[in-house]
Amino acid sequence: MAERAALEELVRLQGERVRGLKQQKASTEQIEEEVAKLLKLKAQLGPDESKQKFVLKTPKGTRDYSPRQMAVREKVFDVIIRCFKRHGAEVIDTPVFELKVPFARYLAMNKLTNIKRYHIAKVYRRDNPAMTRGRYREFYQCDFDIAGQFDPMIPDAECLKIMCEILSSLQIGDFLVKVNDRRILDGMFAICGVPDSKFRTICSSVDKLDKVSWEEVKNEMVGEKGLAPEVADHIGDYVQQHGGVSLVEQLLQDPKLSQSKQALEGLGDLKLLFEYLTLFGIADKISFDLSLARGLDYYTGVIYEAVLLQTPTGAGEEPLGVGSVAAGGRYDGLVGMFDPKGRRVPCVGLSIGVERIFSIVEQRLEALEEKVRTTETQVLVASAQKKLLEERLKLVSELWDAGIKAELLYKKNPKLLNQLQYCEEAGIPLVAIIGEQELKEGVIKLRSVASREEVDVRREDLVEEIRRRTSQPLCIC
Numbered sequence: 001m002a003e004r005a006a007l008e009e010l011v012r013l014q015g016e017r018v019r020g021l022k023q024q025k026a027s028t029e030q031i032e033e034e035v036a037k038l039l040k041l042k043a044q045l046g047p048d049e050s051k052q053k054f055v056l057k058t059p060k061g062t063r064d065y066s067p068r069q070m071a072v073r074e075k076v077f078d079v080i081i082r083c084f085k086r087h088g089a090e091v092i093d094t095p096v097f098e099l100k101v102p103f104a105r106y107l108a109m110n111k112l113t114n115i116k117r118y119h120i121a122k123v124y125r126r127d128n129p130a131m132t133r134g135r136y137r138e139f140y141q142c143d144f145d146i147a148g149q150f151d152p153m154i155p156d157a158e159c160l161k162i163m164c165e166i167l168s169s170l171q172i173g174d175f176l177v178k179v180n181d182r183r184i185l186d187g188m189f190a191i192c193g194v195p196d197s198k199f200r201t202i203c204s205s206v207d208k209l210d211k212v213s214w215e216e217v218k219n220e221m222v223g224e225k226g227l228a229p230e231v232a233d234h235i236g237d238y239v240q241q242h243g244g245v246s247l248v249e250q251l252l253q254d255p256k257l258s259q260s261k262q263a264l265e266g267l268g269d270l271k272l273l274f275e276y277l278t279l280f281g282i283a284d285k286i287s288f289d290l291s292l293a294r295g296l297d298y299y300t301g302v303i304y305e306a307v308l309l310q311t312p313t314g315a316g317e318e319p320l321g322v323g324s325v326a327a328g329g330r331y332d333g334l335v336g337m338f339d340p341k342g343r344r345v346p347c348v349g350l351s352i353g354v355e356r357i358f359s360i361v362e363q364r365l366e367a368l369e370e371k372v373r374t375t376e377t378q379v380l381v382a383s384a385q386k387k388l389l390e391e392r393l394k395l396v397s398e399l400w401d402a403g404i405k406a407e408l409l410y411k412k413n414p415k416l417l418n419q420l421q422y423c424e425e426a427g428i429p430l431v432a433i434i435g436e437q438e439l440k441e442g443v444i445k446l447r448s449v450a451s452r453e454e455v456d457v458r459r460e461d462l463v464e465e466i467r468r469r470t471s472q473p474l475c476i477c
Contacts, residue, residue, distance in 0.1 A: 061137025067374035108338035114148035145349030157276035187263025192234035209291035301330035384435035
């Protein structure tokens with residue numbers, strides 16, 4: 001260490017000698033000679049191994065979000081939370097590292113039998129997801145659930161109404177909500193001849209029908225899962241059907257399916273559900289789809305999934321689903337698994353796929369090259385002349401105290417042009433300009449950044465005028 005310290009001191013001294021020669025404008029030959037000595041000393045010194053190189057990065061499976069991305073996320077969350085609150089939901093919070101399970105655990109632990117709640121929080125996957133496909137270890141879960149013993153299908157219909165309201169408000173494109181029922185699937189598999197032991201694995205094959213053809217699904221059932229070909233054909237007769245309440249009524253009369261008590265119960269509830277969905281004005285957004293077979297490990301009744309639709313490329317073609325953005329269903333048995341006495345609390349709920357929605361909104365804004373405001377500042381307090389910092393500070397304080405979102409530049413004497421340019425770059429709609437003449441007259445010059453129009457407003461009326469001009473409906477764009 002002492003030897004290295006001595007070399008470092010020689011390098012420092014030689015460096016000072018080189019700089020001194022340059023300042024004295026010594027001859028080129030003399031400077032080059034001393035530079036050569038400096039380089040030789042640096043070569044002897046070598047790299048400092050104590051100064052380890054390190055790479056700054058986020059933990060695996062996570063990422064940072066810029067102000068622009070966070071502005072989009074906050075607006076999406078605002079639309080969702082407003083809808084949840086409009087439907088009378090309370091908010092709860094539970095520890096991280098839990099997904100759907102925490103709500104059931106929360107009900108059992110607190111002996112609750114009736115609640116309508118929402119919960120938005122970061123959660124974490126235990127697996128190692130592929131980030132290149134947009135799956136992260138850390139992500140937001142956005143849930144709404146209704147727990148309690150109620151008359152059939154009323155809370156279920158409200159969950160579907162909420163899903164449609166949110167997706168319509170976010171304006172991310174046309175969507176379709178597929179619905180099915182666990183009891184219909186179980187009854188269908190039973191009458192088709194699927195062994196009980198193969199129900200879940202055949203379900204997972206059927207659920208792929210939104211991505212691959214029936215032939216591929218059938219090959220998987222028969223070739224990989226050992227299902228008899230004739231049984232697979234029977235399943236195919238059902239799972240390729242989709243429609244509205246007329247399909248429900250048709251299947252209620254089906255000679256085979258009507259032999260299953262489970263299937264009849266599910267179909268009866270779906271018929272009632274469609275009646276309520278019609279009253280809610282959303283029946284045209286709902287499709288009864290027998291291939292929907294998601295989350296059957298804990299769902300006990302109706303299940304649903306919202307998909308965005310791709311515009312057909314040819315005449316007569318049906319819209320194609322391009323990805324799930326929300327899903328849910330009824331799970332009446334989950335709470336009982338956590339209750340020491342096994343008490344059942346019927347539950348139905350939905351989860352909004354906010355991470356996918358964030359990506360869709362961000363991509364749309366980038367494609368349209370739309371500017372996203374990252375602040376909510378309503379007005380910039382500016383001055384037209386020098387030595388008006390005190391007046392600017394007094395005015396901005398008045399605005400803050402009145403609840404107005406205001407800013408000022410952190411310079412004593414900023415140029416007016418710089419202040420106006422800042423407003424344009426930040427998307428601030430108004431400028432409150434103070435000048436010597438305005439101070440004498442007791443007014444503030446209020447300038448619209450977009451139109452460049454200016455009006456004199458009495459100081460006591462300024463707050464109301466700013467509120468009037470900046471009140472606007474919520475928009476995620």
